[in-house]
Amino acid sequence: MKINFQNKTIILALLFVFQLSFSQKKNENIGTETVNVVKPYSPTISDAFKVKETPSLDDEGNQPKETIKYSILSVPVASTFTPSKGKAQGVEKSKQERLYNNYATVGIGNYSTLNAELFVNQDLGNDDFVSAMLRHHSSQGGIKDVLLNDEFYDTALNVGYGQNFRDMSWNVELGYQNQIYNWYGLPENFGSDLLPQDRIDLINKINPGHTYNTISLGGNLEFTESVFSKVATKFTHFSDSFSSSENRFYLKPTFKVDVMDQAINTNIIVDHVSGSFENNYFQNFGEPLKYSLTNFGIEPSFVIHENEWTLELGAGLFYGLDSENSGNKFFIYPKVNASYKLVGDLMIFYTGVNGELKQNSYADFVSENPFVSPTLAMTPTNNQYTVFAGLKGKLANNVSYNLTGSYLNEKNKGLFKSNDYTEDFSNENYAYGNSFGVVYEDVRTFRFYGELKADFSENVTFGINGTFNSYKTDVAVEAWNLPSMKLSSNLDVNITKQWYAGLNVFYVGERKDMQNDLLSSTINGLITLKSYFDANAHLGYKFSERLTFFLKLNNIGNQNYEKWLNYPVQGFQVLGGANYKFDF
Secondary structure, eight states, X not given: OHHHHHHHHHHHHHHHHHHHHHHOOTTOOOOOOOOOOOOOOOOOOOOOOOOOSSOOOOOTTOOOOOOOOOOOOOOOOOOOOOOOOXXXXXXXOOOOOOOOSEEEEEEEETTTEEEEEEEEEEEOSSSEEEEEEEEEEEEOOOOTTOOSOOOEEEEEEEEEEEEEOSSEEEEEEEEEEEEEEEOOOOOTTTTTTSOHHHHHHHHHHOOOEEEEEEEEEEEEEEESSSSEEEEEEEEEEEEETTSOEEEEEEEEEEEEEEETTEEEEEEEEEEEEEEEESSOTTOOSOSOEEEEEEEEEEEEEEEEEXXXXXXXXXXXXXXXXXXXXXXXXXXXXXXXXXXXXXXXXXXXXXXXXXXXXXXXOHHHHHHHOTTBOSOXXXXXXXXXXXXXXXXXXXXXXXXXEEEEEEEEEXXXXXXXXXXXXXXXXXXXXXXXXXXXXXXXXEEEEEEEEEEEEEEOSSSEEEEEEEEEEEEEESSSOOOTTOOSEEEEEEEEEEOSSSEEEEEEXXXXXXXXXXXXXXXXXXXXXXXXXXXXXXXXXXXXXXXXXXXXXXXXXESTTOOOXXXXXXEEOOOSEEEEEEEXXXXX
């Protein structure tokens, strides 16, 4: 085996030398060449070793924990205190007062006064309801030193029906009202130029009674998810016992449109009034007084909220159409309101400027002064602008305040002024100085208003407010029958759970009026109506959750003041009655 291995080695060596001798020539340059060896990458995953959650410790310094024992050194203390068993304090819950859908009120007082109300509301199903309201207020008169009948009646009935759905609600209401008044306010020196018997005959000849009748039909429609948010409309027919008649139609849809992520609220207003009076005051035309006025308006606005600021920007565009006199006009009014929280809800500054075209009507004038004559002229009032600024907020959690200063510029403002008169036996019953007309003046008013309200507790509330006015007219006339000052205060107290009481006092400053006897040598001229103060109180007793008795005291000072020239009011008045709540 040794010989074979050596032979193989010799043979291999000879072959290697032989090969080299053939593969390369002596002194021959074969050049250089770069050879790139590329091997594909084959990644592998190494085995992972999990770290033990509780590593083994082989530190020589680790020793077992020592057990620590606690003990309390008790020292006896002498005491006579014996604890009683604890008892949870109970909270007395007040009984929730039940709400009734219906009520009836009846009150009777001196001057043969009757005051009654009946309200009924009944659900017909899950979504619809019907309601009715009957009101009556009357007095048989008896005012001191009044020569003519001074009784009055006021009765009204309203019935309604409506439905409430998830995305909309609507209601419609039909109403009727009958009012009876008397022109009892004769001038102080009435008939002084007549013989005593002629004066008596003339007074006995006057029939001061007159009647107003109102029929109305209106409705409201509200949407929760619609371009139109609500629509209000009403038709009213108003008439009197002197053949006067008036129709009024009012329509006000409100809709909202989003423009560039900004909601624009828009009111559209259509207000039409037309009517006629049988005669003018002096009956010298021989034709009835007619009027037909229509106001078309659009009021777009949008609100911006920025930090503590709230800003409303808008405008009012109105077109007034006078069909009888062809006096059509176009009006533009500002509508800007802003508020800023100076100190949260404790002090808020607000300001703005607004204007409107106000429609005047016979029915509106009568509701303010029922002693007007049925001979009025009608024209709308152009409130060019009202600029105001004020502060409101809280002095404490239960005390709030409001202070406002404003300036009003009004064109053709309707003012009540006493009618001039004669003592002619052929006059109408309202033409003896016992009625009022309406005159239109341009009036600018500086006004300051202040209000303070306080809830001293759940049982005592108090409020006081005052309005101070300064008037200026373009011509040498007064702001007829407009007071320079009004003050009012009220206090309501819950004495016990059954007894409650309240007090209301108010003060009205001086007013100006003018009246002349056209056939008298004495010219009365400008008259200043004295300021007056009135106090009213009420007391009530809740006999049960259904039945309540009440007592009302009016004109406690028994003052014979005049709210309107020659029209003294009733003296001290007492009214007692009861209120009963019920359900069907």
